[in-house]
Structure formats: C-alpha cells, structure tokens
Amino acid sequence: MERIKQVGDVAEIMLDYVENKKTFQTEKPLKVKTSTYTDIDQYTAEIELVFKRVPLMLGFTSELPNPGDYKTMDAVGMPVLINRDKQGKVHAFLNVCSHRGAPVAEGKGNCSRFTCKYHSWTYGSDGRLIGISESSTFGDVDKAGMGLRALPCEERGGMIFVCLTPNAPMNLDTYFQGFLEDFEALDFANWTYLGNRTIEGANWKIAFDGYLEGYHFKSLHPETIFPRTPSNTAHYEGFGPNIRIGFPQHSIAEQLKDVPREKWGEQENKGYDFVRIFFPNVSIFVAPEITQVAQLFPGPTPDKNRTVLNYLRREPIKDEADREAVEGAMNFFRDVTYEEDYVIGLQIQKGLESGAHDDLVFGRNERGNQYFHEWLNWYLEDDASAPEPKM
Known part of the structure; x- marks a missing residue:
C-alpha cells in the first residue's frame, strides 16, 4: 500500500504539471565535457569502474523459465553464460573452459x-x-578447483542480475533501495518473454541520454510519442543511482477524474506512464500492448554502442496470428527507436568529435540526465567516502 500511495502522490504532481504547464526542475543547469563521449581513457574507466562493478540486469525470469534453460551473451567484452540448474536456481559463469579457454556453450x-x-x-x-x-x-588435475568461474548472480523481480567481477560483493537491496518492488507488484516474473532486436548507435551515453528526458518529444517524435505524451513534462524519483521517470499523458485529467484519489497509484498507462532506469544502462517502458526493455552496452570503441531491445508482455502467445502480430510490433518499436533516436545520436557523435564545443549543458528541466552523469562521475572517482548524489 505504501507503494500505491507513493505512485498516487506522483500522479497528483504530474496532473499539476499538465494543468499548469510545469515540469520537474532542479537548481541549475549542469555542464558536461564533450570529451565524456569521445575519450578512450574515459571509455576504459567506465568499463572497469562501472560496468564490471555494479549489478547489471542481463536476463529475465521468463527468458529462462525451465530447469536446464541457458543463454550465452557478450557483456562489454565478457563472455557470459546464464543458466538454470536442475533445481531451478539461476547461475552466471564466465563462458570459458578451464582447460584451454574455449566457450562451453553457444546461443x-x-x-x-x-x-x-x-x-x-x-x-x-x-x-x-x-x-x-x-x-x-x-594426467592428474584437481577437478574440484577447475569448474567454470562463477559470477555473482541473483534473481529478483522477474529479472536476473549479474556482476561481471567474480567474488565481488553484490547487494541488490542497497543498490535499488526499494525500486524492485515495482516489478514484484507488476508480477514481472510471470510475464512472457517475446524476443529481442539489436541495434547499434553512437557512444552509449549519447544513446542513454535520450531515454532520460522528454524535452525532445514534440520536435523528435511528433507522430509517435508526442500525440500521447506532452514534451518537457516529467517527474523524477531517485532510488540510489536508479531513476523512475513519470511521464503524464495529455489526457491525465480526463483519465483520473472519475477515479478515487486513493486509487490513482493503480492507474499506470491510464493517464500517466513510467520509464524505469537501471543505472548504468537499462531503460524499461511498460506499455499496455508490449513492454520494451533496452540494454545498452558500450563499444567496441568509444563512438559505438550495441543496444539489445527486449520485449515482454503479460499474456503468452495465443497462436500463429498473434505471434505474427508480436513480431510486427517488435519491428515497429525497434524501427522507431533506431530511426528517431539513434540516427540523430550518430549525428551528435560526429558533432562532438568535431570539437565545436568544449561542453554540453543539461538544463534545470533535464534532471534525469544530470542525475545520471553525477552518479557516473561518482563511480569514476572510485572514492566510496565521497557523498552520493541526491535527487
């Protein structure tokens, strides 16, 4: 009930935003060096101090539903094997044979x-x-000491989290600070995994910046997002380094007018939507028809990223016609994401590499971007005694 009240309070804030043409604002703009998106040393530090240290969401419960299910993947150059054992427990390993280093599984x-x-x-x-x-x-070998190298792994809220450094500490409660309750409330573990699409784009942060604000909706998405969601109207909440972004719909007042105030927190997708951000690289949009979960991976060079767009929904596939419709929906969302967001990201990459400006600036209305870069810098400083950023 506390979660429902919290979301209901956010819905009331977003209603006020729409009715009074306001948005979440912080104290001042924030400048970020353009070299953040181009420098090889920064890129290397991001891999070592962020991607190999924090919990990464690398899979879904519904993607590996049965004992014996497995998948392999590349995560920032690390070969990863995720599987479910005979008892149903999820494991993650480096997909590297202890004999001569070849992979032990594919696909x-x-x-x-x-x-x-x-x-x-x-x-x-x-x-x-x-x-x-x-x-x-x-010849004799110590088989007990030559198993696959395990990675810290935990399944929570319908998702599988992995740390890419063996034996590293991983505390999801500390890291997400209650945020995973959203997914437990959604019963995310029992959804159907539909499939994925992969796209490539510019530096991973250029791409990720686009997921963190709605300031661009009217100009960049006039026919896809803007008809549902007003531009420059968003609310931000921080859960450790993670963010829940509330986007009211144009119709929020009409949608909520006959709903008792105590139930406003139960109306997601009926007047307002959320984009849920897992630092450093995941964006989740739970839509009524189909949910898109974007995983952004840096590389292989600073000017490139590989994004895996995963798709899920509550209901299983009904029949072949339904499967065909789902495939079409996944292709549509992929095309919109690439053509409307990633293409301009490639243009931005070229612009930043030109040296035209030393800095970029994120406005008071772009708090999500500011918060993301503040947390990124906190990790790159590698100083646990430094104060953590606050929303």
Missing part, C-alpha cells in the same frame, strides 16, 4: 551439462567440472 537452449567443443571437457549445470575426455592419458 541459447536447454541442457543438463555443458561440453566444450574443443576437447569435450564437460561441466554440470552448477559449473562443476564433471568430465575430462580420455582422462587416463591427460
């Missing part, structure tokens, strides 16, 4: 063990080394 599927295709060394679903081919000629 996705279901199996009870993983066998390296190079020399057929075999590992259990819990990562233990359970078989060495032609072991009588190989």
Whole structure:
C-alpha cells in the first residue's frame, strides 16, 4: 500500500504539471565535457569502474523459465553464460573452459551439462567440472578447483542480475533501495518473454541520454510519442543511482477524474506512464500492448554502442496470428527507436568529435540526465567516502 500511495502522490504532481504547464526542475543547469563521449581513457574507466562493478540486469525470469534453460551473451567484452540448474536456481559463469579457454556453450537452449567443443571437457549445470575426455592419458588435475568461474548472480523481480567481477560483493537491496518492488507488484516474473532486436548507435551515453528526458518529444517524435505524451513534462524519483521517470499523458485529467484519489497509484498507462532506469544502462517502458526493455552496452570503441531491445508482455502467445502480430510490433518499436533516436545520436557523435564545443549543458528541466552523469562521475572517482548524489 505504501507503494500505491507513493505512485498516487506522483500522479497528483504530474496532473499539476499538465494543468499548469510545469515540469520537474532542479537548481541549475549542469555542464558536461564533450570529451565524456569521445575519450578512450574515459571509455576504459567506465568499463572497469562501472560496468564490471555494479549489478547489471542481463536476463529475465521468463527468458529462462525451465530447469536446464541457458543463454550465452557478450557483456562489454565478457563472455557470459546464464543458466538454470536442475533445481531451478539461476547461475552466471564466465563462458570459458578451464582447460584451454574455449566457450562451453553457444546461443541459447536447454541442457543438463555443458561440453566444450574443443576437447569435450564437460561441466554440470552448477559449473562443476564433471568430465575430462580420455582422462587416463591427460594426467592428474584437481577437478574440484577447475569448474567454470562463477559470477555473482541473483534473481529478483522477474529479472536476473549479474556482476561481471567474480567474488565481488553484490547487494541488490542497497543498490535499488526499494525500486524492485515495482516489478514484484507488476508480477514481472510471470510475464512472457517475446524476443529481442539489436541495434547499434553512437557512444552509449549519447544513446542513454535520450531515454532520460522528454524535452525532445514534440520536435523528435511528433507522430509517435508526442500525440500521447506532452514534451518537457516529467517527474523524477531517485532510488540510489536508479531513476523512475513519470511521464503524464495529455489526457491525465480526463483519465483520473472519475477515479478515487486513493486509487490513482493503480492507474499506470491510464493517464500517466513510467520509464524505469537501471543505472548504468537499462531503460524499461511498460506499455499496455508490449513492454520494451533496452540494454545498452558500450563499444567496441568509444563512438559505438550495441543496444539489445527486449520485449515482454503479460499474456503468452495465443497462436500463429498473434505471434505474427508480436513480431510486427517488435519491428515497429525497434524501427522507431533506431530511426528517431539513434540516427540523430550518430549525428551528435560526429558533432562532438568535431570539437565545436568544449561542453554540453543539461538544463534545470533535464534532471534525469544530470542525475545520471553525477552518479557516473561518482563511480569514476572510485572514492566510496565521497557523498552520493541526491535527487
């Protein structure tokens, strides 16, 4: 009930924004060096001090629903294997055989063990080394100490979180500060994973900046987003380094007028929407028809990013016609994201590399972008005694 009250209070704030043509504002604009988006040293530091240290959302419960399910992926150059063992527990490993370093799995599927295709060394679903081919000629080895290298991994709120550094501490409660309750309330663990699309664009932060504000809706999305959502009208809440962005709809007053005030917190997508941001690289838009979860990965060079657009919904696929409609919807959302956001991002990258300006500026109305860059800088300083940014 506390969550419903909190969301209802935000809905009331957003109603006021629309009726009085206001938005969330902070104290002053913030300048960010353009080299933030182009410098190789900054890029390297982001990989080492951010992406390899914080919990990354790398999968979904509904993506690996059954014992034995697995998937492999590349995460900032790290080969990752995520699987569910015979008891249903989720694990994450570096997808690297302890014999000669080859991958032990490819793609996705279901199996009870993983066998390296190079020399057929075999590992259990819990990562233990359970078989060495032609072991009588190989010689004695400590099998117990030669399992797959485990990564910190935890399943919460219908999602799978992984830290890319073995043995690193990972505390999701501290990191998300109650934010995952949103996904538990949505019953996200029982949704259907529909599939994904991959697009490529400019520096990962150029792309991510676009997910953090609605200042551009009227000018960049006049026919797709703006008919539903007014420009330059958003509310920001911080949960540690993570953000919930509230976007009221033009129709918020009409949508809420007959709803009791105590139920306003139950009206997501009926007068207002949320974009949920997981620092450093995930944007989640829960829409009535289909939910898009964007995972942005830096690289392979500072001027590029690879974005995986994942799609989920509450209901399973009904039939072939439904599957065809879902495929069309995923293609539509991918095309809008790429053509309306990522294309201009590529132009921005070229502009920043020209050296035309030393700084970019985020306005008082772009608090999401400011907050993101403040947290990014906090991690890059690598000083745990420094005060954390506050919304």
